[in-house]
Amino acid sequence: MSMRPVTVIGFDADDTLWQNEQYYKLTEAHFRSLLKDFAEGDHISERLLDAEKRNLAHYGFGIKGFTLSMIETALEITEGRVPTSVISEILSIGRNLLGHPVECLPHAREALEALTGQYFLVLITKGDLFDQERKLAQSGLGDYFDAVEIVSDKTATTYRRIFGKHGDGPERAMMIGNSLKSDIVPAIAAGAWGVFVPHELTWVLEHVEKPVEAPRFREIPDLGHVPDLVARLQD
Template identity: 60%
Template sequence: MAKLTTIGFDADDTLWQNERFFRLTQDRFADLLRDYADPDHLMDRLLQAEKRNIQHYGFGIKGFVLSMIETALDVTENRVPAPVIRALIDAGQDMLQHPIELLPHARAAVEAVADTHRVLLITKGDLIDQERKLAQSGLGDLFDGVEIVSHKTRPVYEGIFARHGDGPRCGMMIGNSMKSDVLPMVQAGGWGVYVPHGLVWDIEHADPPENAPRFITLSDLGGLKPLLDQIDDEPD
């Protein structure tokens, strides 16, 4: 077995809160459009807009706000009042300024593995917003490398772990998204560690890899150091 040398952490909803703020903004969106659309129908229309727009805007708050505005125009047949558009823009700006809230065990987990492994932050989303969150998290100095990418795929992980480490077979990716953090890393031959957050964006849903020996689920990041000790103790 290849020795584990490099560990990647996802950022949003793995190290700090993120999806919760999207859900709160969606509730605000539904309230603003309550005279025009049923909330369930509105959320379905918003999700479809987000799926269409990822290829244009990428992941992150800015694309989310543009998708809300597009959906508001669609469900009102272009009659949405200007104050509603203003309120949606304000909601997005509030999200971009929200203080970072680290998740339980996040700092301790990164600090513990940084002593023994190369540690990477691998996240997708808007460059400026992700850089802001990393700076405010207070974790930036713990990482040997930071990669902010448009998509998380097998080739992306292969390239990152080759540049920063000894290839994906000597690497581990930890995150809350089965689709983005776990599956492509396991496909690349590395370890994929799933740490459920509880709130998952519908676009990130995926089934776990069946019978994959390098797929592991942890209830929280507090279990990471014991897991690494166990892996390191296994014979090559």
């Protein structure tokens, strides 16, 4: 194993191993309906996205920050006149989001089964600690991973640290995920392979251009292609 070009493989969690963004979309639709008497739906979504952008530096990624951004947006759109019943309902849908079911994506388990024991597998995810631990436990995928890293953000420095800690450095590591901005571009910048697995509902703030000119960039349609891709890179 020590002679292989790739010895460590990192996996993103949300919308790579299991569904996530679809629940945010459902919650946002509910939120829009709560404020329909004050503004058009598209305007509400635009203001909510603006609030999320502003608040990332304060609250980080995850459901708690999203809930606070909904409350802030409601106050802004209604100029402070939002009924307390609406604030209560926003808190309720935020709590419901924290308890949404975990639905693994196609081929997630099969890919992990094929790789476990052959490579050092690391789950690398960002967001709320309790929520990510809950989803990992409910997914039934936890036993496949040799390590779990829940981080505040994903940068090239993050990947250098993680792949240095759990392996032979980023040059002999691979990161697999659905977010070009968080999973692929910074991993490649750190020196690792970046394997992009698109998801139709990836959050708009995670969109950047594909690094198609990067020698270590790869794209596959689903996780079922991971084992073959890894095997080819070892030749």
